[in-house]
Amino acid sequence: MEPESSVPSQRPSRKNYSLATELVFIDNSDGTGVRDLYNASSIPIYQTATFKQSSVSRMEDFDYTRSGNPTRSHLENHLAKIMSASRAYVVSSGMSALDVVARLVKTGEEIIAGDDLYGGTNRLLAFLNKNFDIKTHHVDTTKPDALLPYLHPTRTRLILLESPTNPLIKISDIPKIASIVHERCPNALIVVDNTMMSPYLQRPLEFGADIVIHSGTKYLSGHHDLMAGVIGVKNEVVAEKIYFTINATGCGLTPFESWLLLRGIKTLAVRMEKQQANAIRIAEFLEYHGFKVMYPGLRSHPQYDIHNTMSRGPGAVMSFLTNDVEISERVVESTKLWSISVSFGCVNSLISMPCRMSHASIPAAVRKERGFPEDLIRLCVGIEDANDLIEDLYSALVNANAINVIKQNGYTH
Ligand SMILES: Cc1ncc(COP(=O)(O)O)c(C=O)c1O
Numbered sequence: 001m002e003p004e005s006s007v008p009s010q011r012p013s014r015k016n017y018s019l020a021t022e023l024v025f026i027d028n029s030d031g032t033g034v035r036d037l038y039n040a041s042s043i044p045i046y047q048t049a050t051f052k053q054s055s056v057s058r059m060e061d062f063d064y065t066r067s068g069n070p071t072r073s074h075l076e077n078h079l080a081k082i083m084s085a086s087r088a089y090v091v092s093s094g095m096s097a098l099d100v101v102a103r104l105v106k107t108g109e110e111i112i113a114g115d116d117l118y119g120g121t122n123r124l125l126a127f128l129n130k131n132f133d134i135k136t137h138h139v140d141t142t143k144p145d146a147l148l149p150y151l152h153p154t155r156t157r158l159i160l161l162e163s164p165t166n167p168l169i170k171i172s173d174i175p176k177i178a179s180i181v182h183e184r185c186p187n188a189l190i191v192v193d194n195t196m197m198s199p200y201l202q203r204p205l206e207f208g209a210d211i212v213i214h215s216g217t218k219y220l221s222g223h224h225d226l227m228a229g230v231i232g233v234k235n236e237v238v239a240e241k242i243y244f245t246i247n248a249t250g251c252g253l254t255p256f257e258s259w260l261l262l263r264g265i266k267t268l269a270v271r272m273e274k275q276q277a278n279a280i281r282i283a284e285f286l287e288y289h290g291f292k293v294m295y296p297g298l299r300s301h302p303q304y305d306i307h308n309t310m311s312r313g314p315g316a317v318m319s320f321l322t323n324d325v326e327i328s329e330r331v332v333e334s335t336k337l338w339s340i341s342v343s344f345g346c347v348n349s350l351i352s353m354p355c356r357m358s359h360a361s362i363p364a365a366v367r368k369e370r371g372f373p374e375d376l377i378r379l380c381v382g383i384e385d386a387n388d389l390i391e392d393l394y395s396a397l398v399n400a401n402a403i404n405v406i407k408q409n410g411y412t413h
C-alpha cells in the first residue's frame with residue numbers, strides 16, 4: 001500500500017496575520033500540524049530514519065523518513081501557509097523540485113517555458129526533450145499572446161514561468177497567462193518558479209498558478225548554507241502525485257536541512273526588506289551613471305506596472321550591461337565587497353556574469369538566438385551598508401573604465 005503524504009497542512013480557519021508575522025508565528029494550539037511532546041519553541045531535528053509502530057498493521061503518522069519526518073512535515077506545513085498553498089513539499093534542491101514537477105509530464109506531452117530562464121532549468125528541459133520526447137516551446141512570456149500558437153488542448157501539460165526571469169529580469173503577466181491557458185488547455189498546469197521573489201514579495205498561487213516552486217537555497221534560507229527545493233500545490237490530486245514521486249525517488253529534504261531552512265524562513269521579511277532597499281539604491285546609482293539596468297523597481301523597466309500588480313516589491317536581483325564583455329569581466333573582478341559567486345538570496349552581496357557562470361550550460365548559439373547579452377552583469381544585493389556597496393561598485397566601474405565608455409558611447413544593445 002502506498003503511504004499518503006503525512007500530516008497535512010490543512011488548518012481550520014483562524015485570524016490571518018500579515019506575512020511578516022506569519023513567517024515567525026507557528027501555532028499548533030488547535031491540535032493540527034506536527035505535535036512536539038514538550039512544546040519546543042524550535043521544532044527539534046528528528047534525526048531518525050525509522051519510527052516504531054505499535055503493531056504490524058497500525059502505522060502512525062510516520063514510519064520512515066524518506067516517506068515523512070516530523071521536522072520536514074512541520075516545515076512543509078509552515079511553507080504551505082506562507083505560500084497560500086493547500087500542500088507544500090520540500091526536497092533536496094530547487095532542481096529536484098523542478099524534476100519532481102516535470103515528472104507530471106508524459107512522453108508526447110509538451111511544455112511551454114520562457115525564452116529567458118535559469119540555465120539549470122533549460123538543461124533539464126533539454127534533457128527531457130532528448131531522452132523522453134517531451135518537447136518544450138520557449139517563448140517570450142512577457143507577451144501572453146506569444147503562447148497561443150503552442151497551446152494544444154490535450155498535449156500542453158506545463159507552462160513554466162519565472163517572473164522576474166533569471167537573469168534578464170523579464171516580467172510575465174501571470175494572471176493573464178493563467179486565464180488564457182486554463183481556458184484553452186484544461187489539462188495544463190501553470191507552474192511558477194518564484195525563487196527570485198520569495199513568498200514574502202509574491203505568491204503566484206493567489207493569482208492563477210497551480211504550482212509554485214522555490215529554490216530554498218536562495219531567499220528562503222538566506223545564508224547560502226544549505227540546498228533545498230520547495231513545491232507548493234493548490235490541488236490535492238496534483239499534490240498526491242507530487243508526494244508519490246518524492247517518496248518513490250527519495251528526494252525529500254533531510255531533517256537537519258529542514259530545520260535549518262525553517263530557521264532561515266523566520267528572518268525572510270527583515271532580510272528581504274533590507275536587501276530590497278539596498279537594491280533600489282544600487283539600481284538608481286547605476287542608471288544615473290548611464291547603464292542599462294534591468295530591475296522592476298525602476299520606472300524604466302518595460303513591465304514595471306504589471307510587476308507591481310503581482311508583487312509587493314522589486315526584490316534584490318538586477319542585471320546591467322556595459323556594452324563590452326572585457327569591461328564587464330574587469331568590473332566583476334575589481335569588486336572587493338561583492339563576491340564573485342553564482343546564486344542569489346544570500347545576506348552577502350554577489351556579482352556574476354551569467355553567460356560565464358550560472359547560464360554557461362546554455363549553448364552559446366542558443367544564448368545568441370534568445371538575445372542573451374554576453375556582457376551582462378548580475379547583482380544579487382545583500383544586507384551590507386548600501387553606501388559601502390555603492391562605493392565598492394563605483395571603484396570597480398572606474399577601475400574597469402566602464403563609466404567613461406558608457407558616457408562616450410551610450411548604450412548600444
Ligand atoms: C530561478 C531558479 N530556479 C531554480 C534553481 C535551482 O535551484 P538549486 O540550485 O537549489 O537546485 C535556481 C538556481 O540554482 C534558480 O536560479
Ligand SMILES: N[C@@H](CCSC[C@H](N)C(=O)O)C(=O)O
Pocket residue numbers: 118120166341342343344357358359361
Ligand atoms: N554549476 C551550477 C551553476 C549553479 S547557478 C545557481 C543559481 N541558480 C544562479 O542563477 O546563480 C550548475 O551548472 O547548475
